[in-house]
Amino acid sequence: MTENPRNSVTLRFLAAPTDIGHSGSVDAGTVLEWVDKAAYAAAVGWAKSYCVTAYVGNIHFADPVNSGDLVEVTATVVYTGRSSMHIHTVVSSGDPKAGGPTMRSQCIVIFVAVGADGQSIAVPTLEPATPQAILQRDDAVARIKVREEIVEAMKGQEYTDAGTAEKVILRFLASPNDVNWGGKVHGGIVMKWIDEAAYVCATRYCGSATVAVFSGGVRFYRPLLIGHVVEVEARLVYTGTKGMHIAVQVRSGSPTSGELNLTTYCLTVMVTRDEAGNSVPVPPWLPVSEEDQRLHAHARELLEIRGRAPGNRLPNHLLSH
Structure with missing residues (x-):
């Protein structure tokens, strides 16, 4: 691991055969785990305290990471609030025999610094000193309003048995192998669970192997503790021309109480690919119940909100309407 400058950390390693998932390349969940680890290292280096994942922004998985690839994950603190750090994270990979890594994905991850009592604490203010750092700061700030709109749109959505779409629920205990440096479940592990549940849901729906x-x-609403019962629910809420939009909720709670509380929520888009690696059309899903229609409209609203983020646009299937 190298660190230069002080607000940036780069992790470098070879993708191992054990990192390969159902698609024959590294699953998105594993990439998200790497992203979270690099961002955590950058956050702790800046705050000089324990930090927790609060939010992971939009991340596109354009090209696969393969076994044996040289992987670089660079995480750079680009903006700070009172206790939060907005960290721009870039994943690059490539065959080490063929030259340098190529950028595969990037996103903003937000960490919050916390003290020994679990409450947020102030972090040093970042003052960008170069034109590039100023642009990265401004881009992070511009995304704050979009992120707040997304969080508000997601808040309060209900998922009940009234929905008729494809749905899967994975249940298990959070094990000591899932622990982070604060004694709780690592945020990257939670994102890996999300990817696995979305994979099962999308694959069942279309009848073919899928990738995020x-x-x-x-x-991340609240911490998930080791030894807790975990429930990961993935439900199809929308289909575009090729993408299957899967809403995933993670709930957890003590096995002695029987009560599960929402810990994490997100939306993942899955596709199925042909032998050449190109995504192919999937059967359209049509909402049936009132809940189906509400969640279908919710997914379209999220697409429109994300389309307003810097550098983003509406998907082609919405532009044609």
Whole structure:
């Protein structure tokens, strides 16, 4: 691991055969785990205290990471609030025999510094000193309003048995192997669970193996503890021309109480690919119940909100309407 300058950390390693998932390349969940680890290292280096993942912004998985690839994950603190750090994270990979890594994905991750009592604490203010740093700061600030709109749109959505769409629920205990440096479940592990549940849901719906091409609005509401019962619910809420939009909620709670509380929520877009690696059309899903229609409209609203973020636009299937 190298660190230069003080607000930036780069992790470098080879993608191992054990990192390969169902698609034959590294799953999105594993990439998100790497992103969270690098961002955590940058956050702790800046805050000089323990930090927790609060939010992971939109991340597109344009190209696969393969076994044996040289992987670089660079995390740079680009903006600070009172206790929060907005960290621009870039994942690059490539065959080490063929030259340098190529950028595969990037996103903003927000960490919050916390003290020994678990309450947020102030962090040093970042003052960008170069034109590039100023642009990165301004881009992070411009995304704050969009992120707040996404969080507000996601808040209060209900998922009940009245929905008729494809749905899967994974249940298990959070094990000591999932622990982070604060004694709780690592945020990257939670995102890996999200990817696995979305994979099962999308694959059941279309009848073919699927891969994630996008994950967004990953908000961590409360910590998930080792030994807790975990429930990961993934539900199809919308289909575009090729993408299956899967809403995923993670709930957890003590096995002695029987009560599960929402810890994390996000929306993942999955696709199925042909032998050449190109995404192919999927059967359109049509909402049936009132809840189906509400969640279908919710997914379209999120697409429109994200389309207003810097550098983003509406998907082609919405532009044609």
